[in-house]
Amino acid sequence: MTHSSAKNSLNTLTDLQVGHRSYGYHSLPRAAKQLGDLERLPFSLKVLLENLLRYEDDETVSRSHFDAMAAWLDDKRSKTEIQFRPARVLMQDFTGVPAIVDLAAMRDALAAAGGDPAKINPISPVDLVIDHSVMVDEYGSASAFADNVSIEMQRNQERYEFLRWGQQAFNNFRVVPPGTGICHQVNLEYLARTVWSDDRHGNLTAFPDTLVGTDSHTTMINGLGVLGWGVGGIEAEAAMLGQPVSMLIPEVVGFRMNGRLREGITATDLVLTVTEMLRAHGVVGKFVEFFGDGLAQMPVADRATIANMAPEYGATCGFFPVDEQTLAYLELTGRDADQVALVEAYCKAQGLWRTPGHEPSYTSVLELDLDTVEASLAGPKRPQDRVGLSKVRSTFELLMEQGEGTAPADTGRLESEGGQGAVGIDASYLHASSQYCELDGEPLHLNPGAVVIAAITSCTNTSNPSVMMAAGLLAQKAVARGLTVKPWVKTSLAPGSRVVTEYLAASGLQAALDRLGFNLVGYGCTTCIGNSGPLREPIEKAIVTGDLTVSSVLSGNRNFEGRVHPLVKANWLASPPLVVAYALAGNVRLDLSRDPIAEDANGNAVYLADLWPSQAEVAEAVARVSTAMFRDEYASVFDGDATWQAIKVPDSKTYQWTDSSTYIQHPPYFQGMAPEPGALTDVEGARILALLGDSVTTDHISPAGAFSTDSPAGRYLIEHGIHKPDFNSYGSRRGNHEVMMRGTFANVRINNEMLDDVEGGYTRHVPSGEQLSIYDAAMRYGKEGTPLVVVAGREYGTGSSRDWAAKGTLLLGVRAVIAESFERIHRSNLIGMGVLPLQFADGENRRTLALTGEETLALHGIAGGVTPGQTVTLDVTYPDGSTRSCKLKARIDTANEASYYAGGGILHYVLRQLMAD
Incomplete structure (x- = not known):
């Protein structure tokens, strides 16, 4: 068999016979003959090395x-930049739509x-799955899904309609329809x-x-031995068009697992x-690789x-790793039997197969005995804040004491509708902070801590039959005891x-979930992405009137402020059975x-222990999950229903933009773009648009959920004839982009330190001193010709x-973001849009500089x-005329990133290359 390869200097190209087929492949054992022993290299780095050999x-x-790559084993870290070319790209519709908008605009340019x-x-295969759009408008009924x-x-x-156009206009682009x-x-x-x-x-x-995927949780596929991670839509578009992903060879943290749960x-x-x-260990920008004997019995x-x-x-x-x-x-x-055989043969031939006792070399190692894990939730505001089940109540009450209200430390209990404490426990102390309302004609008191949203949602857990069956079994036991939500x-x-749906129905457990109101509402991210939908009007009114701190409990992966629902301040991540409980x-x-x-x-x-299913019960239920279920449901995965199939689109290579559309607009990034980028300049006379604290998330910067009529985005839609129910x-x-730039820094829970006791997307315009929405202030600064910067604390851009957290930042006129540290994806996205990420030196920050937002800033060295x-x-020039200076580190980490920044962003860089061709 002959092979074609751009270059093969290490003579690694060889053949692999699997069944009746012969495959060419670049052999890592052959590479080791010249590079030295590669057996101790982490599995994930072996995948990167194969990618380099192939390209x-x-x-x-x-x-x-x-x-x-071979020398990595000496120091367990490297400063070498490599170019990674993923086999494919995965998208969801929230990030997929703007990505296809960008590609359509690039075609026009x-x-x-x-x-x-x-x-x-697209040069590489692209799959876009529409999963982020369905909202929980209807619930608790058999018709909710429809x-x-x-x-x-x-x-x-x-x-x-736009995505259907993209489906026919672009090659290598498939769309998985809604539902x-x-x-x-x-x-x-x-x-x-x-x-x-x-x-x-x-x-x-x-x-x-x-x-690579346009969603941070693309990493889920690592559980199947597939190396992939989330990037911004900007980077994904570049990868689709043939640009490699530029990265430093990462540090790899090993996580040893022993024992069983x-x-x-x-x-x-x-x-x-975990x-x-x-x-706590600190793994931003690093790979984590799991190993140890605890993996032997751990299902995918x-x-x-x-x-x-x-x-x-x-x-x-x-x-x-694969095993x-x-x-x-x-x-x-x-999966086809030939495919399974290829996986086994290839991984064993390449040294990518996990064997008992094998321990690669890692930059650092953590260890966990699985039998020490306890029942847990995470919250109320961050997914890394694990709380043992027994500590949830005290954690919530500490939250109340620290600013959301006050509560005694040890006597609180839920008050039932009838005014008596739950199961006879005194709840009288709650009366002072509860809010009376009527629901379906029945009186009740809504109390602090009330669970107003309970959502079994998110691929994090709904992909796992054991926890889904556990939720169904708990519901079944609850129904048998006559309990109700x-x-x-x-x-x-x-x-x-x-x-x-198939396996819950086959096991008889969906009926019990339905009895408790956990009816199917849709196949999508729903509550986890912020599409929780409205609460019932009396409940929302009671929360607002009483300024109540209420809770959501969801089986998702994100519980950031303002994400789940704007009125729900405390949000808890939990397993599906705990959501039901x-x-x-x-x-x-x-x-x-x-x-x-x-x-x-x-x-x-009735106690939780009375309802909690045993491992044997869960295993018996999980055993009912069959291969036929997967083959049946995925046989027509790209077809969609009659409504989807009926969508008609023009057969054209360029998109026909409509000025009246409030969903799809021609973005301004490439209009009038010169063949060569303009020269980079220093920043003079800049003002601070927002002065932010630690752990500012991309949800804070660019929220995904609902917005009000009095927000800049709401006002824009109303001006264009859109009513609130259709927002x-x-x-x-x-x-x-008109909606999204108005929504940048518009999260209702964001706190701009330039203002006292003001929550939400507001700032102070300087020097007028007027308080404005961040969007309105940015537009005024733009008319005045004033450049802008954003200043923040640690972990800027998590989530x-x-x-759009980077696109919106650019469109508001922000030239640079100065922070104590950046999360990987958002830092890259800023560069991809031509915004400079700058990092304070250790020990310096907005507080050591005594910044208030009244200062004028200049950035020199650009x-x-x-x-x-x-x-x-x-x-920094202060209002009294005094000055201070400090050194910042440009968080442009690779030569490719420097080229993208100099070109005004990664898409501009790619487009100019195509123009030159």
């Missing part, structure tokens, strides 16, 4: 890069320059192959399945523990739950794929580890891979170009 061209990849617009086309899908299609008609599943679960259960193969170069070649402990409890440990579903939350512990990825559990999952989910709780079940209890101020949840029909106290969400409006890690000088 050797003496320009972007050369022998020096192979040597640097290329056509205007006399080029062929068809050159703007009703929500109908509303979704009506709300998003323009967006879906199918969550992108990461569809990826895990169907799209991923673990080992990829194609004949792109005229020969059948095998190589590791790799990807105890009876009653779930994969959710485990991942919350998240807490790794966030549990591994995927842990890998999914890599963004929460801050890592680029959380990788699990027998991987093969078992591939077989269960209906409290009336103020909004319940929902939104699995990540239709397979979940808290819906029954109705308040987080019940200690479910020891207090009764409720009384049954005979007046007997949809920020996430769904990401194809319209989702949200490219003119002429910025090199990786160079120093930029910040000069």
Whole structure:
């Protein structure tokens, strides 16, 4: 067999016979003959090394890069920049729509320059799964799913027409229609192959399945031995167009797992523990790789739950190597037998197969005995803040004491509708802070800590049959005892794929969930992404009137402020069975580890232990999950329903923009773009647009959920004839830059330190002193010709891979963001849009400089170009005329990033290359 390869200096290209097929592949054992022993290299770095071998061209990849990978073993870290080319790209619709908008705008720009617009086309396969748009408008009924899908299609008609256009206009671009599943679960259960193969170069070649995705939880696929992580839509577009992902060879943190989980402990409890440990250790910008004998009995579903939350512990990825559990999952989910055989043969030939006792070399190592994991939640504001089940009540009450109200430390209990304490426990002390309301004609008191949202949601957990079956079994036991969910709780079940519906129905457990109000509401992210929908009007009114701090409990991965629902201040991540339990209890101020949840029909106290299913019961239920379920549900995954199929779109290579559309607008990035970028200049006379604290998330910068009529975005839509019920969400409006720039820094929970006791997206215009929305102030500064900067604390840009957090920042006129540290994805996105990320030196920050927002700033050292890690000088002029200076580190980490920044952003860089061709 012959092979085609750009270069093969180490003579690694060889053949692999699997069944009746022969594959060419680049052999890592052959590479080791010249590079030295590679056996101790972490599995994830072996995948990167194979990628480099396959793309050797003496320009972007050369022998020096192979040597640097081998030399990594000496120091367990490296300063070498490499170019990674993923096999494919995964998108969801919130980030996918603006990405396709950008590609459409690039086609227009290329056509205007006399080029062929068809050159703007994905080179690598792209799958876009529509999963972020369905909202929980209807719930608690058999018709909820159909009703929500109908509303979704009506709300998003323009967006879906646009995606249908993209589906026919671009090659290598597939769309999974609405109502199918969550992108990461569809990826895990169907799209991923673990080992990829194609004949792109005229020969059948095998190589590791790799990807980047426009959602931070793309890392979920690491549980299947597939190396992939989240990037911004900006980087994903560049990867689609053939640009490599530029990165430093990462540090790799090893996480050893020993033993097995105890009876009653779930994969959710485990991942919350892992998240807490790794966030404390510090793994931002690093790979995490799991190893140890504890993996032998850990199914892929549990591994995927842990890998999914890599963004929460801050890592680029959380990788699990391939072993027998991987093969078992591939077989269960209906992958072709030849594909499973290829995975086993290839991984064993390449040294990518995990064997008992094998321990690669790591930069650092953490260890966890699985039998020490306890029942846990995380909250009330960050996913890394794990709270043992027995500590939830005291944690909430401490929150109240620290600013959300006050409460006695030891006597609080939920008050039932009838005015008596739950199961006879005194709840009288709650009366002073409760709020009376009527629901369906029945009086009740809504108390602090009330669980107003209980959502089984998010691919993190709905991809895992063990926790989903546990939720169904707990519901079944609760129904048998005559228990019901409290009336103020909004319940929902939104699995990540239709397979979940099949196995819950086959096991008889969906009926019990339905009885408790956990009816199917949709196949999508729903509450986890902020699409929780409205609460019932009396509940919302009571929360606002009483200024109550109420709670949500969801089986998701994000609980940042203002994300789940703007009126819900305390949000808790929990396993699906605990979501059901808290819906029954109705308040987080019940200690479910020891207090009764409720009384049954005979007046007997019912405890969580009475309802919690045993491991044997869960295993028996999980055994009913069959391969046929996966094959049936994925047989027509790209077809969609009749409504989707009926959408008509023009057959054109360029998009026909409509001025009247409030969903899809031609973005301004490339209009009038010169063939050569302008020269970089220093920043003079800048003002601070926002002065922010630590852990500012991309949700703070660019929220995804609902917005009000008096917000800048709301006013814009009203001016364009859109009424409040049709606002949809920020996430769904990401194809319209006019909405999104108005929504930048508009989260209702963001705190700008330039203002006292003001929450939300506001700032002070200087020198007028007028308080304005951040958008309105930015527009005024723009008219005045004043450049802007944002100043923040540690961990700036944590959370989702949200490219609009960078796009909106740019469109507001922000030239640079100065912070104490950056999260990986957002830092990269800022560079990708031509905004400079600058980092304070250790020990310096906005407080040591005594910044209030009244100052004038200058940044020197930018003119002429910025090199990786160079120093930029910040000069501060205070209102009294005094000055101070300090040195900042440019967080441009690679030469490619420097080129992108100099070119005005990564897409401008790519477009100019195509124009030159």
